[in-house]
Amino acid sequence: MKYRLDIAGQTVEMEAHGTGKGEAYHVTIGNQVYHIRYLALEGGCYHLFVNGRAAEAFVARTEHGKQVFVKGKCFLLRDAHRPLLRRGKRPGLQDGPGEVTPPMPAVVVRILVQEGDLVEKGQGLVVVTAMKMETTLVAPRGGKVKKINAAVNDKVAPGDILVEIEEEEKEEEGVEENG
Amino acid sequence: MFKKILIANRGEIAVRIIRTCREMEIETVAVYSEADSAAAHVLEADEAVLLGGSESSESYLNMERIIEAAKQTGSEAIHPGYGFLAENPEFAALCEKNGISFVGPPARVIRHLGDKVLARKTMKEAGVPIIPGMLTGTTDLKVLAQEADKTGYPVLVKAVAGGGGKGMRVVRDPGSLEQACIEARSEAEKAFGNGALYLERCLERPHHVEFQILSDHHGHVVHLFERECSIQRRHQKIIEETPSPSLTPSLREAMGKAAISAARASGYVNAGTVEFMLDRKGGFYFLEVNTRLQVEHPITEMTTGIDLVRKQLEIAAGHPLSLEQEDIIPRGHAIECRIYAEDPEAGFFPSPGPVLLLREPSGPGIRNDCGIYRGFEVPVEYDPILSKLIVAADDREAARRRMIRALETYVILGIKTTIPFLIDLLNSEAFIAGHTDTGFIERYFSNWTQRAEDVHIACAAYLADELELTSTTARSQKAPAGWPTPWQSLGEWRL
Known part of the structure; x- marks a missing residue:
């Protein structure tokens, strides 16, 4: 069985030889070979032996992939073959798609732009609140606000596209299109 | 009772x-x-x-x-x-x-201490050192500008009715004072319905050290020593410990006495906390009195062995406090970590949602004050605190290691938490050295991301879970309830 997994910002190739529960098998992770055995304990808890060394891991299945806990660290592992569930990278980190979505479930407090506005990368677009804290969602890249799909007091979730930004042609910059 | x-x-x-x-x-x-x-x-x-x-x-x-x-x-x-x-x-x-x-304390005491300027005045009169600055509040920008020149820059703009960092601004030069005051005034008006501001000298990289006090209806006051609460994000504490690594015995004694004077001066009753700022030269200044049980009260309970909630109830029922100052002898070292439903990789953005898996740490010297359970949906409406993990051990290093071990076995899945961040923080040289001033997270941990260690174990767990998924689906659902016996977990077998 072959797997391609997205984990911690990298894609890991994994191949397992040998099948069946409780059986020992060899797993190639990246370019290393591991000898692995496991015991499935109560829901989501796995007692692993990796090259003979015990390790404990906990797995929760979510709509975005498997969340795995190992020694205080929490990873999201996603099948790299599956299309991305519109969750995307955190906004503001790089020039991503021109779509703005909240990183967590939240409520819209203020909308700072209007459709048709020209915005710069990093400019605040929508202020959302979750758990008593306000956060400003910023433009992942410069461009024109094509559509706003949210209103004040809306409950929104990751994946909901609140603002769509389309790229402005360089030549047209500064030229009013609609007069 | x-x-x-x-x-x-x-x-x-x-x-x-x-x-x-x-x-x-x-x-x-x-x-x-x-x-x-x-x-x-x-x-x-x-x-x-x-x-x-x-x-x-x-x-x-x-x-x-x-x-x-x-x-x-x-x-x-x-x-x-x-x-x-x-x-x-x-x-x-x-x-x-x-x-x-x-x-808690009577309404008049809460009102008196909630007015930060009035509290400063009372403390000054009682001989408790206060941070140099104004003793009256105002909304007048001209007055604030004059006062700022007197106090000197950098200056701290604060709301008279303040709390939680709201209506607070650090101003480094006269040019940005007006804008900062306008913002702070409107923030304070919105949050507290009172836009009055005052100025204080801004201390560079101060420590936040607070003293727990208990005071009964009969005028008897004791303190239960200090808590160091300098590690903060967004002016909210995230790790607290006692004793403070930055106090000497003589400083501790002087601050304890000041805390008792502060309690007496305000006519305090019940459990309260006197907060001080400590500068790098060992000078300490009254900051405010929190007229409630603090979030971080368990570390004091762990080192003194005194149940603060029990004391609160006894005092509220009118019982005299049966503790003398000499009876209170703290032992060992305690640390608290606040477990928030927040994503530390995304600027501590809140992370509400369902708790899919929960396993609490256990072992000697470990206490978990927890408000969630497996299957609980963490609501979006309230403060993101999930639980507080508290450990106590003989000394600071033993407590630090105990906390790391406990956090490494504290499983919360379904939502993001501060657990991986806290582990890295406790492992840092700066924490080990006790350099825990209020700029700690900004200085050492801005743009933190989780270390990519143990990735192969996570991959192996993914695989195990995939195999489990296929084999349980094949064997017509219904996972056995409870802790499985080898008869279940070993799968198919034959004699």
């Missing part, structure tokens, strides 16, 4: 209060909002009363409704916990008016 009390709070602190009540054979009434009908505190209490909608204003801040619930259930006292109505003088007064004991 009271026969029954109402707890006007939610989550971990309500659960914590209920536990002491049970030990004291006091019946408990929980209150809850629509979002919290299956919250941990509701399940833990003897009775539960629905207050109203999920908005705090309709539920946990709804004074009339809470008083009504207390009367309807025959509760003799109300414990406000922390946050919500804990430091609201109107609520304390309303309890007094309705013949219900408020577990």
Whole structure:
């Protein structure tokens, strides 16, 4: 069985030889070979032996992939073959798609732009609140606000596209299109 | 002693209060909002009363409704916990008016200490050192500009009715004072309905050290030593410890005496906390009195062995405090980590949602004050604190290692938490050296991301879970309940 997994910002190739529960098998992770055995304990808890060394891991299945806990660290592992569930990278980190979505479930407090506005990368677009804290969602890249799909007091979730930004042609910059 | 009390709070602190009540054979009434009908505190209490909608204003801040619930259930006292109505003088007064004991100081003391300028004046008169700055509040920008020149830059703009970092600004040069004051004034008006501001000298990289006090109705005051609370994000504490690594025995003694003077000067009753700022030369200054049980109170309980909630209830019932200062001898070192539903990789953005998996740490010297359980949906409406993990050990290093071990076995899945961040923080050279001033996280941990260690173990677990998924689906669903026996977990076998 072959797997391609997205984990911690990298894609890991994994191949397992040998099948069946409780059986020992060899797993190639990246370019290393591991000898692995496991015991499935109560829901989501796995007692692993990796090259003979015990390790404990906990797995929760979510709509975005498997969340795995190992020694205080929490990873999201996603099948790299599956299309991305519109969750995307955190906004503001790089020039991503021109779509703005909240990183967590939240409520819209203020909308700072209007459709048709020209915005710069990093400019605040929508202020959302979750758990008593306000956060400003910023433009992942410069461009024109094509559509706003949210209103004040809306409950929104990751994946909901609140603002769509389309790229402005360089030549047209500064030229009013609609007069 | 009271026969029954109402707890006007939610989550971990309500659960914590209920536990002491049970030990004291006091019946408990929980209150809850629509979002919290299956919250941990509701399940833990003897009775539960629905207050109203999920908005705090309709539920946990709804004074009339809470008083009504207390009367309807025959509760003799109300414990406000922390946050919500804990430091609201109107609520304390309303309890007094309705013949219900408020577990906290009298309304007049809360009002007096809630006015930060008045509190500064009182402390100055009582000989408690205060941060140089203004002793009256104002909304006049001209007056503030003149005062700033007198105090010197950098200067701290603060709201008279302040708290939680709201209406607070650091101003480094005269050019940016006006804009900062306008912002702070409007923020304070919105948050507290009072836009008055005052100025204080801004201390560079101060330590935040607070003293726990207990004071009864008969004028007897003791302190229960300090808590170091300098590691903060967004002016909110995230790790606390006691004793403070930055106090010498003589400084500790001087600050303890100042804390008692502060309590006496304000006519304090019940449990409270006197907060000080400590500069790098060992000078300490009164900051404010928190007129409630603090979030971080368990570290004091761990080192002194005194149950602060029990003391609060005894004091509220009018009992004299049976503790002398010499009786309070702290032992060892305690650390608390606040576990928030937040994504530390995304600027500590809140992370509400369902708790899919929960396993609490255990072992010697470990205490977990927890307000969630597996299957609970962490609501979006309230503060993101999930639980507080507290450890105690013989010394700071042993406590640090114990905390790391405990955090490494604290499994919360389904939502993001601060656990991986806290582990890295406790492992850092700066924490080990005790360099825990208020700029700690900004200086050492901005743009933190989780280390990509143990990735191969996570991959192996993914695989195990995939195999488990296919084999359980193949074997017609229904996983066996409870801890599995080898007969189940070893799968197919033959003799």
